[in-house]
Amino acid sequence: MKIRISVGEFRLGKREEQALMEVIDSGKLSEGRKTYEFEKAWAAYIGTKYSVAVNSGTSALIAGLFALKEMYHLKNGAKVLTSPLTFIATVNAIMVRGLTPVFVDVDPQTFVITPEKIREVMKREKDIAILLPVHLMGYPVDMHEVNRIAQEFSVPVIEDAAQAHGTLLKGKKLGSFGDLAIFSFYIAHNIQAGEMGALTTNNAVIAKLLKKIKAHGRMCECNVCTRSKGICPPLDSYKGKEDFDPRFYHDMIGFNFKIMEFQAALGLSQLKKADEIFQKRNMNVFYLNEGLSDLFGILRLPLYSKDVSYLAYPIVIGDPKKIDRFTLRRELEKRGIETRPLFGCIPLQQPAYSFMKKEYQGKLPHAEYIGRHGFYIGCHQYLSKKDLDFVIKVFHEILA
Numbered sequence: 001m002k003i004r005i006s007v008g009e010f011r012l013g014k015r016e017e018q019a020l021m022e023v024i025d026s027g028k029l030s031e032g033r034k035t036y037e038f039e040k041a042w043a044a045y046i047g048t049k050y051s052v053a054v055n056s057g058t059s060a061l062i063a064g065l066f067a068l069k070e071m072y073h074l075k076n077g078a079k080v081l082t083s084p085l086t087f088i089a090t091v092n093a094i095m096v097r098g099l100t101p102v103f104v105d106v107d108p109q110t111f112v113i114t115p116e117k118i119r120e121v122m123k124r125e126k127d128i129a130i131l132l133p134v135h136l137m138g139y140p141v142d143m144h145e146v147n148r149i150a151q152e153f154s155v156p157v158i159e160d161a162a163q164a165h166g167t168l169l170k171g172k173k174l175g176s177f178g179d180l181a182i183f184s185f186y187i188a189h190n191i192q193a194g195e196m197g198a199l200t201t202n203n204a205v206i207a208k209l210l211k212k213i214k215a216h217g218r219m220c221e222c223n224v225c226t227r228s229k230g231i232c233p234p235l236d237s238y239k240g241k242e243d244f245d246p247r248f249y250h251d252m253i254g255f256n257f258k259i260m261e262f263q264a265a266l267g268l269s270q271l272k273k274a275d276e277i278f279q280k281r282n283m284n285v286f287y288l289n290e291g292l293s294d295l296f297g298i299l300r301l302p303l304y305s306k307d308v309s310y311l312a313y314p315i316v317i318g319d320p321k322k323i324d325r326f327t328l329r330r331e332l333e334k335r336g337i338e339t340r341p342l343f344g345c346i347p348l349q350q351p352a353y354s355f356m357k358k359e360y361q362g363k364l365p366h367a368e369y370i371g372r373h374g375f376y377i378g379c380h381q382y383l384s385k386k387d388l389d390f391v392i393k394v395f396h397e398i399l400a
């Protein structure tokens with residue numbers, strides 16, 4: 001059957017079309033004015049001093065961990081405490097930076113790691129070097145407590161806020177709590193740019209380091225040249241440094257994580273309707289919860305909060321004897337409702353991490369249960385009341 005209720009959707013409206021045309025007309029495709037504008041706008045939206053755009057959320061994670069490894073002189077193999085229930089990129093980034101992931105179990109209702117479990121492991125292991133909480137599906141980790149623990153144990157915090165664009169925690173947006181944070185604007189996320197990521201921080205040293213890391217470790221201060229004015233300062237402005245061209249001198253090893261102006265333009269046009277997107281998704285979750293409330297028990301419906309920016313509508317099977325995930329997903333898809341599994345518990349259920357299976361066997365019961373029995377459907381801003389009523393009707397038909 002044709003998909004009627006998609007997990008996510010991208011619509012190219014007039015605003016997006018115009019933003020893309022502006023890039024074409026400018027004749028500049030690689031990073032420039034739009035990227036600079038997006039970085040300023042994203043930092044303002046999240047409430048941090050700085051934001052650095054990169055070509056994906058995964059690159060943002062790699063760059064962020066690279067920066068922390070440099071700043072804190074961490075050795076290969078240093079431990080990063082994180083969530084076992086996340087999109088694989090979080091943990092892949094830890095591994096490719098030569099660090100070691102350490103997992104703690106998640107809260108069964110909000111899918112995120114808890115301060116109690118974090119503290120327990122910090123006390124036991126003593127050599128955790130970085131905290132990397134993940135705000136899954138838009139739900140916030142308790143960042144006030146996480147920061148308290150980080151201070152107590154003198155470790156930095158990097159938030160993975162890839163799935164939490166705009167979620168509020170006591171009035172402050174996620175992504176503004178840690179030493180730094182990462183976001184993804186992948187097409188399936190609330191603010192969409194196709195492929196793009198960003199980091200946010202209040203620390204000028206980290207922001208500067210990230211700009212170097214994302215651009216080959218070059219010595220350029222991009223904000224002075226290509227970003228704001230479209231030109232580099234004249235070479236003779238580097239007094240006492242004859243023949244010095246900072247674009248081609250590199251004082252550290254870096255990557256190419258730069259973006260195209262198109263992505264920044266899309267990000268900017270979407271950001272203008274960020275509040276509208278947030279509200280619509282949030283209200284859709286509320287409406288679905290009301291309509292499905294009598295199925296509580298068979299299904300665990302998402303916890304509702306007006307402050308959460310929902311990535312999707314997550315559901316966990318409450319009674320696998322009544323219906324299992326495979327059957328329910330198959331029946332939903334047959335009737336035109338697209339579904340996705342809730343990522344899997346990385347050390348126990350992801351084949352790439354099977355080398356960790358023995359170490360974590362039986363130690364992550366909530367993540368393991370959700371990884372096996374959790375899935376999500378769309379709650380995006382293009383769903384109408386008729387669409388939501390259709391979803392409610394289909395669930396009742398299947399589970400009658």
Ligand SMILES: Cc1ncc(COP(=O)(O)O)c(C=O)c1O
Pocket residue numbers: 056057058059086087089090134160162163183184185186195196197
């Ligand atoms: C929690 C989380 N972290 C990181 C990423 C990686 O982002 P990207 O796909 O932009 O590389 C994603 C992507 O969905 C994600 O959900």
